[in-house]
Amino acid sequence: MNVGTGPRRAQQPPLPEPTAWHEVSLTVNGEPVAAQVESRLLLSDLLRQRLGLTGTHVGCEHGVCGACTVLMDGVPVRSCLTLAVQAAGADVRTVEGLAGDGEPLGPVQRAFHEQHGMQCGFCTPGFVMTCTALTGRAERPDEETVADELSGHLCRCTGYQNIRAAVRQALDESFGPQEAE
Amino acid sequence: MKPGPFDYIAPAALPEALRLLSDTERDGKVLAGGQSLIPMLNMRLARPELLVDITRIPELDRLGVDADGALRIGASVRQSTVAADPAVRAGWPLLAAAVERIGHPQIRNRGTVCGSLVHHDPAAELPAVALALDARFTVARAGGSRTVPAGDFFRGTFTTDVEPEEIVTEAVVPPLRAGTGWAFRELAQRRGDFAAVGLAVLLRADGAAVGSARLVYCGVGGTPVRVPEAEQALVGREFGAASRSDAARAVGAVLDPPGDVHASARWRREAAEVLLARALTEAWERTT
Numbered sequence: 001m002n003v004g005t006g007p008r009r010a011q012q013p014p015l016p017e018p019t020a021w022h023e024v025s026l027t028v029n030g031e032p033v034a035a036q037v038e039s040r041l042l043l044s045d046l047l048r049q050r051l052g053l054t055g056t057h058v059g060c061e062h063g064v065c066g067a068c069t070v071l072m073d074g075v076p077v078r079s080c081l082t083l084a085v086q087a088a089g090a091d092v093r094t095v096e097g098l099a100g101d102g103e104p105l106g107p108v109q110r111a112f113h114e115q116h117g118m119q120c121g122f123c124t125p126g127f128v129m130t131c132t133a134l135t136g137r138a139e140r141p142d143e144e145t146v147a148d149e150l151s152g153h154l155c156r157c158t159g160y161q162n163i164r165a166a167v168r169q170a171l172d173e174s175f176g177p178q179e180a181e
Numbered sequence: 182m183k184p185g186p187f188d189y190i191a192p193a194a195l196p197e198a199l200r201l202l203s204d205t206e207r208d209g210k211v212l213a214g215g216q217s218l219i220p221m222l223n224m225r226l227a228r229p230e231l232l233v234d235i236t237r238i239p240e241l242d243r244l245g246v247d248a249d250g251a252l253r254i255g256a257s258v259r260q261s262t263v264a265a266d267p268a269v270r271a272g273w274p275l276l277a278a279a280v281e282r283i284g285h286p287q288i289r290n291r292g293t294v295c296g297s298l299v300h301h302d303p304a305a306e307l308p309a310v311a312l313a314l315d316a317r318f319t320v321a322r323a324g325g326s327r328t329v330p331a332g333d334f335f336r337g338t339f340t341t342d343v344e345p346e347e348i349v350t351e352a353v354v355p356p357l358r359a360g361t362g363w364a365f366r367e368l369a370q371r372r373g374d375f376a377a378v379g380l381a382v383l384l385r386a387d388g389a390a391v392g393s394a395r396l397v398y399c400g401v402g403g404t405p406v407r408v409p410e411a412e413q414a415l416v417g418r419e420f421g422a423a424s425r426s427d428a429a430r431a432v433g434a435v436l437d438p439p440g441d442v443h444a445s446a447r448w449r450r451e452a453a454e455v456l457l458a459r460a461l462t463e464a465w466e467r468t469t
């Protein structure tokens with residue numbers, strides 16, 4: 001890691017072994033990105049360490065916790081189980097893409113804020129990206145589908161109820177209030 | 182928790198992928214959805230020298246029904262694509278139901294059906310379903326390909342009849358005979374976990390009696406376990422509490438499940454009997 005003063009530089013990856021490198025081009029939050037990456041670089045590390053997008057969190061690095069979830073071509077995937085080279089040509093969206101610095105929160109972010117859908121916030125970027133994909137569907141997903149999607153995320157703080165409420169609010173905003181069943 | 186170094190190539194055509202894998206200079210490995218392989222790379226349980234990504238080969242991305250009415254699932258077709266496909270849901274509902282029990286949607290959005298079958302985790306749902314449905318696999322290598330029926334494919338824990346230089350290009354699943362009832366049941370500690378015990382059932386009715394039965398478990402051995410003794414306890418008899426409990430007794434007598442951190446052997450055996458009663462009832466209701 002570069003520590004010290006002076007202009008901020010793009011980090012060179014601190015990698016000792018000579019190995020295969022790839023030029024990859026992809027889109028991140030609507031902007032084209034070109035990077036030289038090592039084969040073994042995870043998408044989560046491309047985002048966090050090379051692009052400085054630390055909103056994507058890393059909890060377990062084996063697919064279980066969901067904190068690293070990003071949208072790849074519109075669907076939620078684990079960025080810790082995707083190599084950066086595999087994302088070549090893909091359209092990647094992270095939590096930073098939902099609202100820029102100083103901009104008002106997006107509808108999903110606002111729902112999590114208003115419904116107190118977070119405490120420490122570690123799990124939040126993952127939940128927010130899965131919820132963003134749900135609000136972008138053609139039709140309102142049913143409760144069963146929502147439960148299945150949220151099962152892919154662990155939260156150690158909230159007890160999930162407020163997260164469910166936040167997702168409900170975000171879906172209401174996208175699809176209109178849910179009819180009583 | 183970072184992978185060791187490796188080379189990565191994503192060929193655009195199958196022959197190139199097979200040539201790369203047949204190169205004995207380098208220890209190559211197929212990369213499909215990466216949802217089992219990348220965790221192993223991250224934990225350094227796998228240290229291949231070369232990953233051959235097969236998901237950019239257009240001919241492996243096909244999903245469809247062939248002239249014989251069989252479902253053909255190409256090697257790069259994602260689990261979520263298969264589970265959402267209207268033809269699969271209508272014609273192979275057992276397969277769709279089992280795919281939906283794999284992990285979480287975020288995993289199924291990348292994981293492939295063929296990858297799960299080749300990986301062959303003993304707790305995985307799909308190997309049991311492939312055996313129940315008499316699936317077969319097309320296994321290609323440089324200079325040729327062969328067909329392997331599901332019964333010969335699953336060899337042991339994490340082991341299938343696929344050599345390191347081979348690629349499973351597709352899984353072929355024959356159509357179910359009209360009127361076949363089906364059920365897939367599993368017990369797992371949490372939603373999305375691998376099954377501690379799972380069960381695929383196919384039943385055909387012959388009037389009030391059972392005409393044919395197929396019972397295949399996952400999670401109770403190194404490979405999917407079919408229980409012919411329990412099938413025989415059902416076939417030719419009126420479907421009801423008596424034949425169901427005979428089948429359950431056969432299951433209890435035959436199965437020799439392992440005990441591990443997820444569940445004890447005794448728990449698995451009892452769970453297998455409980456699942457059987459539920460799955461049989463459900464499958465019977467679906468026979469027509």
Ligand SMILES: Cc1cc2nc3c(=O)[nH]c(=O)nc-3n(C[C@H](O)[C@H](O)[C@H](O)COP(=O)(O)OP(=O)(O)OC[C@H]3O[C@@H](n4cnc5c(N)ncnc54)[C@H](O)[C@@H]3O)c2cc1C
Pocket residue numbers: 062063064210211212213214215216217218219220256282283284285288291292293294295296297298299300302304305306307343347348349350373374375376
């Ligand atoms: C959190 C989590 C939960 C999960 N839960 C479940 C679950 O409940 N049930 C379940 O069944 N699975 C589960 N999985 C695993 C998931 O189903 C994987 O997607 C699947 O096992 C492997 O498919 P893949 O396409 O990702 O293969 P990869 O990870 O890319 O490959 C797996 C192995 O198969 C080989 N391989 C893959 N495709 C081919 C091919 N066409 N020809 C030759 N070799 C090939 C690879 O070389 C590798 O050795 C889970 C995974 C995670 C991370």
Ligand code: FES
Pocket residue numbers: 057058059060061062063064065066067068069078079080081
């Ligand atoms: S860090 Fe990717 S799922 Fe936990």
Ligand code: FES
Pocket residue numbers: 117118119120121122123124154155156157158
């Ligand atoms: S808010 Fe702390 S882990 Fe979810």
